[in-house]
Amino acid sequence: MTVLGYLVDAVSLGALYALIAVSVGLVFGVLRQVNLAQGEVITFGAYSLWLMRTLPTWLAIVLCFGVCIAGSLVLQVAVFRPLRGASPLTTLIATFGVSYGLEALWLIVFGPSGNTVSMLTNLNDALVGGAVALRWITLVEIGAAVLLLGGLLLLLFRTSLGMRMRATAEDLRAARLVGVRIGRVVTWAFVLSGASAAVVAVLTTVQTPLVTPTFGLNLIIVALVGVVLGGMDHLGRATAGGFVVGFVNSLLGSVLPEQQLVFVTSLTFLFVVIVLVLRPAGLLAPRGANVERV
Amino acid sequence: MTRSRLRLAAELLGPLALVGVVALVAAHLSTSDQTDAINVLVTATIVVGLYVFIGNSGVISFGQISFAAVGAFAAGIYTTPVSTRQTTMPDLFGFLGRPVLTNLESLLLAAGLGALFALLVGLALMRLSGLAAGIATFAVLEITYNILANWEKIGPGPTTLASVPVTTGVGQATIGCAVAVVVAFAYQRSRSCRLLRASRADALAARGIGVSIVRHRLGAFVLSGAICGFAGALYVHSLGSINVTEVYLALTFSTLAMLVVGGSQSLWGATLGGILLGILSSFLTNAENGTTVFGLSFTLPNGLSSIIFAILFVGALMLFPRGLTRNREFLAKALGERPARVGVVLGSGGKPGDGSVTGDGSDGTPAAATTAHVTAVADPEP
Numbered sequence A: 001m002t003v004l005g006y007l008v009d010a011v012s013l014g015a016l017y018a019l020i021a022v023s024v025g026l027v028f029g030v031l032r033q034v035n036l037a038q039g040e041v042i043t044f045g046a047y048s049l050w051l052m053r054t055l056p057t058w059l060a061i062v063l064c065f066g067v068c069i070a071g072s073l074v075l076q077v078a079v080f081r082p083l084r085g086a087s088p089l090t091t092l093i094a095t096f097g098v099s100y101g102l103e104a105l106w107l108i109v110f111g112p113s114g115n116t117v118s119m120l121t122n123l124n125d126a127l128v129g130g131a132v133a134l135r136w137i138t139l140v141e142i143g144a145a146v147l148l149l150g151g152l153l154l155l156l157f158r159t160s161l162g163m164r165m166r167a168t169a170e171d172l173r174a175a176r177l178v179g180v181r182i183g184r185v186v187t188w189a190f191v192l193s194g195a196s197a198a199v200v201a202v203l204t205t206v207q208t209p210l211v212t213p214t215f216g217l218n219l220i221i222v223a224l225v226g227v228v229l230g231g232m233d234h235l236g237r238a239t240a241g242g243f244v245v246g247f248v249n250s251l252l253g254s255v256l257p258e259q260q261l262v263f264v265t266s267l268t269f270l271f272v273v274i275v276l277v278l279r280p281a282g283l284l285a286p287r288g289a290n291v292e293r294v
Numbered sequence B: 001m002t003r004s005r006l007r008l009a010a011e012l013l014g015p016l017a018l019v020g021v022v023a024l025v026a027a028h029l030s031t032s033d034q035t036d037a038i039n040v041l042v043t044a045t046i047v048v049g050l051y052v053f054i055g056n057s058g059v060i061s062f063g064q065i066s067f068a069a070v071g072a073f074a075a076g077i078y079t080t081p082v083s084t085r086q087t088t089m090p091d092l093f094g095f096l097g098r099p100v101l102t103n104l105e106s107l108l109l110a111a112g113l114g115a116l117f118a119l120l121v122g123l124a125l126m127r128l129s130g131l132a133a134g135i136a137t138f139a140v141l142e143i144t145y146n147i148l149a150n151w152e153k154i155g156p157g158p159t160t161l162a163s164v165p166v167t168t169g170v171g172q173a174t175i176g177c178a179v180a181v182v183v184a185f186a187y188q189r190s191r192s193c194r195l196l197r198a199s200r201a202d203a204l205a206a207r208g209i210g211v212s213i214v215r216h217r218l219g220a221f222v223l224s225g226a227i228c229g230f231a232g233a234l235y236v237h238s239l240g241s242i243n244v245t246e247v248y249l250a251l252t253f254s255t256l257a258m259l260v261v262g263g264s265q266s267l268w269g270a271t272l273g274g275i276l277l278g279i280l281s282s283f284l285t286n287a288e289n290g291t292t293v294f295g296l297s298f299t300l301p302n303g304l305s306s307i308i309f310a311i312l313f314v315g316a317l318m319l320f321p322r323g324l325t326r327n328r329e330f331l332a333k334a335l336g337e338r339p340a341r342v343g344v345v346l347g348s349g350g351k352p353g354d355g356s357v358t359g360d361g362s363d364g365t366p367a368a369a370t371t372a373h374v375t376a377v378a379d380p381e382p
Helices: A003-031 A038-051 A057-080 A088-110 A136-158 A160-170 A172-177 A182-207 A215-230 A235-255 A264-278 B003-027 B031-057 B064-079 B082-088 B103-125 B130-150 B170-188 B191-201 B203-208 B213-239 B249-262 B267-288 B304-319 B342-346 B366-376
Strands: A126-128 B291-293 B296-298
Touching: A003 A038, A003 A136, A003 A160, A003 A182, A003 A215, A003 A235, A038 A057, A038 A088, A038 A182, A038 A215, A057 A088, A057 A182, A088 A215, A088 B130, A088 B249, A088 B304, A136 A160, A136 A182, A160 A172, A160 A182, A172 A182, A182 A215, A215 A235, A215 A264, A215 B130, A235 A264, A264 B103, A264 B130, B003 B031, B003 B170, B003 B267, B031 B064, B031 B170, B031 B191, B031 B213, B031 B249, B031 B267, B064 B103, B064 B130, B064 B213, B064 B249, B103 B130, B103 B213, B170 B191, B170 B213, B170 B267, B191 B203, B191 B213, B203 B213, B249 B267, B249 B304, B267 B291, B267 B304
Parallel strands: none
Antiparallel strands: B291 B296
């Protein structure tokens, strides 16, 4: 592979993590709560693709969107609503628990060894062969991310719903006072979050067809790292952070030798700790952003 | 004896009695059931370790199992015979190859290393609260796991460290757990811990009267690290082997669930949660491998115990965030303790007075807090 090949691969993985970061960031934006269980929505979507493997591909993908959005809404009703008013930390550990339980559920229902989804396999064929070694899926990933993020920008800045969402993210109480129906805004945030989880589920299963119980959790943890690095308080920065983490991880993966590769996780998390200690509002946040510390 | 004296006695003797009951029952069990009982006691020791930091400071940590992991591997490696170390772990650093420690020495070493590691981590992280603390300590767990699982110069890497002498029987596990309880009790009577608890109720107010939150948090973190490291050593000596996956997410989650279900802000809650859910956990794990209850034999699907734990944990967070003990010490209510008013006044940005794990108070509004500042630092004790 050439440098160009590495870079395009890195951009596509970055795009994927940016989508996951959006999925987490949307809910964090309006509720100020981290949804660790969002990874399980992705896993759920991926398993649903496996369950619907006999259906026509387009139908399976449409249903996967339905499944992810429904899953996201169930989380909202079953976990976030009862914990309304609880501190962000309570929700973090609660969604950690939900995630843990669901992972065990996938283990029981689908088994530990994983299920292979052979869908759209021709997307893995080489688009440009030889030294560059570019696959179709890489381009599709980048294209999907650009479309989705662009659509989201339009939604947030050009529609009334978007304005209400931004108002809620800015100040929930004030938004309520001026007549924003917070409940609806929150529901929409979960719907959008579920939809981007579905995009991630489809793209990831095409790229790595083996769906295991920890499928989504692995993704969400890395994406969360990106969200923290970028700055949780700001959707744009969080997304950029997700992109950077995916990009850097992919590059390190292609550059480092196998022996040192295993320690990339440590380096990544060490970096997280350093950022949290030195710039708790995120690397991309302006200086002096308000932070929670003593 | 005055009521406050009685309450003090109950605060220590309640948890100790519970540990004693488990030990008494364990002494009359068959050898295989004894292993389960020992495991319950060791897990409860870890939960007490978690309580010392999380309960007293109101700051979450997903990282305490790292200290248990370091303790377990240190104790395990230093007690296996030198020849075994050379054959199973040929890449080991020189300083890990030499002395063979006795059981007691290895326990003390594990506690010391746990404390040292916690000190290093804590020096960097103790300024963080809330979400940032949760994520940073999670990162610590990931780093510890990643290094232990891959660096074969400091341990067995991904393989299982076997042939560790099995020296933790019912007696040692009981004494170990009791020691942890006594240490946690002594600590929570200390001035440092009371100041820490004041900062849990309202960080702003505590800082306002000159409490160095970082220092007191660090103290709790290091003590918790020592207890967790010690418990890790008990763990490895009770099983005779250890794999790094055993001291990772699953243990982090289950011990945290035990703390929350029991009641994260009291020693009694930590001990009760650790032992009750420990027993449940043993039972479920056995049932996953096939068990017989009252002549009825059945096998639960592998993973069901995790689901049940998750339901208990999330259910507890939603329905009774103060846990089974309502965050009270043993018999505290019967002996006339009045509930602390602090939580009611200040809350933690959450439901008034829910006093949940996360009552770090850092998002309490300063305006509402001003009148309560004085009461915030007054401990409910007489």
